[in-house]
Amino acid sequence: MASEIELVDIQAGYGRAAPVLRGLSVSVESGTIVCLVGPNGAGKSTVLKVASGLLKPRSGRILVGGVDVTGQGPQRMLAAGVAHVLQGHSVFQEMTVAENVLLGGYTLRDKSVIGERVEFVKELFPVVAERWRSLAGLLSGGQQKQVEFARSLMVNPKVVLLDEPSMGLDPKATSTVFEQVVRMRDAGTAVLLVEQNARRALETADLGCVLDLGRVHISGPAPQLLADPQLGELYLGGRPAEPRPPANR
Numbered sequence: 001m002a003s004e005i006e007l008v009d010i011q012a013g014y015g016r017a018a019p020v021l022r023g024l025s026v027s028v029e030s031g032t033i034v035c036l037v038g039p040n041g042a043g044k045s046t047v048l049k050v051a052s053g054l055l056k057p058r059s060g061r062i063l064v065g066g067v068d069v070t071g072q073g074p075q076r077m078l079a080a081g082v083a084h085v086l087q088g089h090s091v092f093q094e095m096t097v098a099e100n101v102l103l104g105g106y107t108l109r110d111k112s113v114i115g116e117r118v119e120f121v122k123e124l125f126p127v128v129a130e131r132w133r134s135l136a137g138l139l140s141g142g143q144q145k146q147v148e149f150a151r152s153l154m155v156n157p158k159v160v161l162l163d164e165p166s167m168g169l170d171p172k173a174t175s176t177v178f179e180q181v182v183r184m185r186d187a188g189t190a191v192l193l194v195e196q197n198a199r200r201a202l203e204t205a206d207l208g209c210v211l212d213l214g215r216v217h218i219s220g221p222a223p224q225l226l227a228d229p230q231l232g233e234l235y236l237g238g239r240p241a242e243p244r245p246p247a248n249r
């Protein structure tokens, strides 16, 4: 399978402080959801910032679709096919859902392409179609997160980086958001996911990577990580792995 994004032996950090990432490597294959888990402060969000060009690595390489894009800023990374949905809520409350989604396509010049992408995201996220003319601020937190997903897909990225998409959502909205993450993958966008709710994220992901001390400590098929009692104890709240339905793809 082709790698949509590959981070190779990344060292990265902030200012003059010691590096947060110390030789981190991760690869997201097409058609997959890869989930990063690890303790608070392990550097999960930092991985996404490096992947989207918000933070330049001190060393290491970044490949998007096999092309070396190391050192490029966020605009170039977006053009290369990497979209980043940031932690927290980033919809413009006073604008309509339509205006919010169309902002994601502001780099597109061809009106027919914009129209095609709008139809695509409306079909993928029914709430976006239903509330197209509503003020985004009137939508629930989970619905707003879907508007953010729709906005990120306007440029038809190869991979979308999702930073804690369930943050602040109740369990029902969290389930809907994770269902939509699966739909994004099934519609052709690879996903690199960071989640506080590690157990729930691993139930959704194809592959899991456990970060520790700035690098990937363990990686493997998500069901395998979920079933590992030691990982459960360390990173998944210590509860035994619950039986799960057959793999979700």
Ligand SMILES: Nc1ncnc2c1ncn2[C@@H]1O[C@H](COP(=O)(O)OP(=O)(O)OP(=O)(O)O)[C@@H](O)[C@H]1O
Pocket (backbone or CB within 6 Å): 014, 020, 038, 039, 040, 041, 042, 043, 044, 045, 046, 047
């Ligand atoms: N803008 C910043 N400036 C300086 N240090 C930062 C900055 N952002 C993050 N850090 C530091 O980098 C380290 C890793 O932070 P990061 O947010 O990547 O971790 P995380 O694994 O995503 O944590 P959490 O689960 O708490 O969100 C932390 O020690 C944090 O304090």
